[in-house]
Amino acid sequence: MTKIILSGCNGKMGKVISNLALNHSELEIVAGIDKKSEESQYPVFDNISNCSVDADVILDFSRPTSLDSLITYGISKNIPIVLCTTGYSEEQIKLIEDTSKKIPMFRSANMSIGVNIVNNILKEISGFMYKNFDIEVIEKHHNQKVDAPSGTALLLADTIKDNIKEETKYTFGREGNCKREHKEIGIHAIRGGSIVGEHDVIFAGQGEVIELKHTAQSRDVFAIGALNACLFMGIKDIKPGLYDMNDVIKASL
Known part of the structure; x- marks a missing residue:
C-alpha cells in the first residue's frame, strides 16, 4: 500500500483525488496539507513542516509558493515528491532539478x-x-x-x-x-x-x-494520472532523478 501526503487537499483537484483514492486498492491518502480547514477523512495540517504522519510519497496540487517547504520536508524524510502544480519560475525549476539529485522528483505540466x-x-x-x-x-x-x-x-x-x-x-x-x-x-x-x-x-x-x-471532460483524468504517478514513485528503492509521465507510461507497457 502506497501512503500519500496530499498537498492542496482542500482545493478542487485535491478533493477529486481524495474521492478517487477512497476506492483504490493500492494506495491511501494518510494526511493532507492545506491552509483551508475543512472536515476530512484524514488529518490535515496547515504546513507540511507540521505533518507528523509517515508516508511513502508527497503529491502536490497546490501553488508554486509551497515548493520550498515541500522540498525541505521531502529531503528531511527522504521520500519522493510528485509535483502537479504549474506556474513555476525558472529559479524554481532549477531548484527542482537540483533536488532530483538528492531524492526522486516527479514533475509534469499535465497528468493526463x-x-x-x-x-x-x-x-x-x-x-x-x-x-x-x-x-x-x-x-x-x-x-x-x-x-x-x-x-x-x-x-x-x-x-x-x-x-x-x-x-x-x-x-x-x-x-x-x-x-x-x-x-x-x-x-x-x-x-x-x-x-x-x-x-x-x-x-x-x-x-x-x-x-x-x-x-x-472532467478533472478525473488528471487525478487518475497523479495517482498512477504516486504508485510509480512509491516503488521500493526508486533512485533519485527527475521523472515525468513518460516514465509512468513506459512502466505500464
Whole structure:
C-alpha cells in the first residue's frame, strides 16, 4: 500500500483525488496539507513542516509558493515528491532539478495520459510539419485558472520547438498590423466559465489544416494520472532523478 501526503487537499483537484483514492486498492491518502480547514477523512495540517504522519510519497496540487517547504520536508524524510502544480519560475525549476539529485522528483505540466501521448506524437512530426505548415497552440481553461498560458500549452510548444532544427520563436496572442512570420509558434490562452481543459495544436498549410486536440471532460483524468504517478514513485528503492509521465507510461507497457 502506497501512503500519500496530499498537498492542496482542500482545493478542487485535491478533493477529486481524495474521492478517487477512497476506492483504490493500492494506495491511501494518510494526511493532507492545506491552509483551508475543512472536515476530512484524514488529518490535515496547515504546513507540511507540521505533518507528523509517515508516508511513502508527497503529491502536490497546490501553488508554486509551497515548493520550498515541500522540498525541505521531502529531503528531511527522504521520500519522493510528485509535483502537479504549474506556474513555476525558472529559479524554481532549477531548484527542482537540483533536488532530483538528492531524492526522486516527479514533475509534469499535465497528468493526463492522453496529453502525454499527444506530446509524444508532436516529438515525431513537428520537424517535418514545420516545413510546409504554420503552427499554432490554443488552450482553454476555466475562469479561475491563475497562470496563462497553461503549463500544458508550454509543454506542447516546447516539444514542437525542440524538434524543429530551424530557429523559431513564440508569439503569445496576436495583435497589430503585421503579417505572421513562418518562424512563429503562436500560443493563445482563453479563460472562461468552467472549461476543464482543452489543448489544440493546429498545423495550417496551403489548402489543408491538421489538428491534434485533447479535451479533458472532467478533472478525473488528471487525478487518475497523479495517482498512477504516486504508485510509480512509491516503488521500493526508486533512485533519485527527475521523472515525468513518460516514465509512468513506459512502466505500464
